Amino acid sequence: MAVHDAYITNSPNWRLIPGSTTVPGSGSGGGSEWSTTKVLGAASDGSGSNAYVRIRELDAGLASAASDTTPFLAGNHTYSGNSFPSTYGSSNARDDDDYGWNYSVLNVKCDWVSLADGGMDATITSFANSIPVGHKVYLLINHEPENDGNPAGAAVWRSGQARAANMIAGFNDPRIDFGICLMSYTWRPASGRTPSDWNPWSQMSAAARQQTIFAPDGYTTVRNVSGTTIDTMVSEFEACFNDALSWGYQRFAISEHSLNNDINAPVSQVVNWWNSDHLPYLRSKNLEYYAYYNSPGPASGTNSKLDTPQELAMFSSFVREYKYG
Numbered sequence: 001m002a003v004h005d006a007y008i009t010n011s012p013n014w015r016l017i018p019g020s021t022t023v024p025g026s027g028s029g030g031g032s033e034w035s036t037t038k039v040l041g042a043a044s045d046g047s048g049s050n051a052y053v054r055i056r057e058l059d060a061g062l063a064s065a066a067s068d069t070t071p072f073l074a075g076n077h078t079y080s081g082n083s084f085p086s087t088y089g090s091s092n093a094r095d096d097d098d099y100g101w102n103y104s105v106l107n108v109k110c111d112w113v114s115l116a117d118g119g120m121d122a123t124i125t126s127f128a129n130s131i132p133v134g135h136k137v138y139l140l141i142n143h144e145p146e147n148d149g150n151p152a153g154a155a156v157w158r159s160g161q162a163r164a165a166n167m168i169a170g171f172n173d174p175r176i177d178f179g180i181c182l183m184s185y186t187w188r189p190a191s192g193r194t195p196s197d198w199n200p201w202s203q204m205s206a207a208a209r210q211q212t213i214f215a216p217d218g219y220t221t222v223r224n225v226s227g228t229t230i231d232t233m234v235s236e237f238e239a240c241f242n243d244a245l246s247w248g249y250q251r252f253a254i255s256e257h258s259l260n261n262d263i264n265a266p267v268s269q270v271v272n273w274w275n276s277d278h279l280p281y282l283r284s285k286n287l288e289y290y291a292y293y294n295s296p297g298p299a300s301g302t303n304s305k306l307d308t309p310q311e312l313a314m315f316s317s318f319v320r321e322y323k324y325g
Helices: 052-065 094-099 112-117 121-130 154-171 206-211 233-247 267-285 309-323
Strands: 038-043 075-079 103-108 136-141 176-180 217-221 254-260 289-294
Touching (some): 052 075, 052 289, 052 309, 075 094, 121 154
Parallel strands (some): 038 289, 103 136, 217 254, 254 289
16 A cells, blocks of 8 residues: 655755655556656547547557566546546546556546535545555646636635645545646746736645645647757746745646657657756656656647657656666
């Protein structure tokens, strides 16, 4: 069974150093321990929908590139549409445990007011109690609120996030952690947004402040056909994480990220950027988890599929660092 991470804050960098997290492996690729960052996948079938067949194809491709067995990734980031299932078995993460994955990032939606006023308390409790023993769910509720048309206002969203964070921290259950998922785009001046509008810290309990994971989504892009210009990970995430650290958050993750190559720059150059910029950044942060969104498009800005031998070899080597490190 999993145990919660321990963290120290006297690191020379802002990053926090994890202690012991142990979840026994399962399935044909089991037996390993993800002692630090859990590397997960998310996948699209090309229409923008997440599809289990595609995530398993990615898992198999990475395992093959590493001459390893499946399940190879730590788990899957999946969605339950515009609903909040009352049990793990009725969620879109239900196949994760059956496949042998020990970790799920599960994205659910519900009414902002209902979450804030306690109308979802029973659902959250029921869901948490139903998670299989030995499995960990990182639960995101109403993620990327800045992009949802502000249905009830940022203050209501903050109240709902704090209520859920306080409840889940109160469970003290190793099967579930709560994550706050904002958009890294909100930190760009072009967004016109004020990031602190979406920070529920002031309403969170002491336990929630210690346990809740600050886990944004963010995406990088190859900017020219030669592949010599690219969005760096620092440019996409550093301001976001630095603000979260200044607010008081102690645990961090990236709920979804992809490197989009719609411009069809050479694969060798893209892999070079992974090795020189993206992977070193991820290694430096000691994230709780990192989920890569693997998509062939077709929408502009979504061609991020790892589908060449060079890309699969690069990323599988990164996964192995954390799976067996």
